[in-house]
Amino acid sequence: MNRSTRATVSSGSIVAVAMMVMNVATYGFNLVAARLLVPAEFGALTALLSLILIANVVALALQASIARRISVHPGQALQIVHTASRVALAVSLLVGLVTALSSPILTPAFSFESMWAVIWCGAMLVPLTLAGAQLGVAQGTGRWGKLAALYLGNGFGRLFGGVAGLAIEPTATNAMLGLAIGAWLPVLLGWGLLKGTGGGDVHSRRPLVFETIASASTLLAYFAFSNVDALLARGGFSEHDSGLYASGLILTKSTMFLPQFVSVVFFPSLARDSTHRTRLRAAALVAFLGLCVVAGSAVLPRLALILVGGDQYREVADDLWLFALSGTFLAIVYLLVFDALARRSPGVAVLLWIASAVVFSIAWFWTIGIVGLVISMASTAAVVASLLLVWPLLRPSRTGDASVPGLVPGATDPDGHVERD
Structure with missing residues (x-):
């Protein structure tokens, strides 16, 4: 096995372990929620988390688009990050706002007790989308340790934030409040990844947005x-x-x-x-x-x-x-x-x-x-x-x-x- 292959296996192993730990932490929250919530409230929480999974395709698509562009043009990484940071901020706020504004429709449709449950979903999607852009930068620049840290932050932010919300009061709404706060942990861990130079071409935002939309449509x-x-x-x-x-x-x-x-x-x-x-x-x-x-x-x-x-x-x-x-x-x-x-x-x-x-x-x-x-x-x-x-x-x-x-x-x-x- 040559040095390049060993490096690839090593980086892949680090990311694989981090993602498995993230999934275990996420499972841990689900298990705690299942034990603390009555079946009716747990059913509501599961539906809310399903909405989060669906809306989170924007973050996944943004991650893929940014990572691919940096990989193709490594010499322009700083300019790409500069453009991506602006796109990520606008997209994250848009996704969060649209979700929060849908609360009058989704609350009765899925028999949620309070509109705040859906509003907290929108609040959670803002840091999740920003973290997706950070993941794309880390992946595209080959910063595998940082990429693993972001995945771990995602899992433990959900575990600790969600459990803290349930500790206040065991309801689906409080769980979503805790999850929305915990979702900022990976953003804090990835602080600085979205800081590029100011030389980015503003016209390059459009293909990045279009590419993100195309990827998101399949993932959605x-x-x-x-x-x-x-x-x-x-x-x-x-x-x-x-x-x-x-x-x-x-x-x-x-x-x-x-x-x-x-x-x-x-x-x-x-x-x-x-x-x-x-x-x-x-x-x-x-x-x-x-x-x-x-x-x-x-x-x-x-x-x-x-x-x-x-x-x-x-x-x-x-x-x-x-x-x-x-x-x-x-x-x-x-x-x-x-x-x-x-x-x-x-x-x-x-x-x-x-x-x-x-x-x-x-x-x-x-x-x-x-x-x-x-x-x-x-x-x-x-x-x-x-x-x-x-x-x-x-x-x-x-x-x-x-x-x-x-x-x-x-x-x-x-x-x-x-x-x-």
């Missing part, structure tokens, strides 16, 4: 699909059954995010590999990790019940393996969505929106309970994963174009390919 489709069952359960089930489903979703989300580091570590190889071996190996690794959780949940349902909230959710204990199965297929889809972004494969967003419509239609036109909804979700995710896995094998490779996504119009990549508008 994924997160809408992966959270459609949580919103359906909140709006269509009784408060008690909604809480039971929310408990099962702890296992779904844990299984889904457990192998998230694979997409981060494998992404450069996914973009370069024209043989599809990398994507198949990555998908196999994600599937293996997920199936381990499924097997554990099936063999030890009482242990799995402890991990999702305890005896007050015992009615769902025997079905927890289904939630883990759903999370496994969603994790595979997550990886393959990033593979599609790396390869510039079109049509992924459309497929994901169709999948969301399928799950919604099943729940809307047929009377299905907890088991029916999770089976519908798992089955649809399995079909989507299969289509995403097979489709690139039937099409000519576009690796040359995908190796450096996010080039500014007219720029060239290291192989001499020109990016078009």
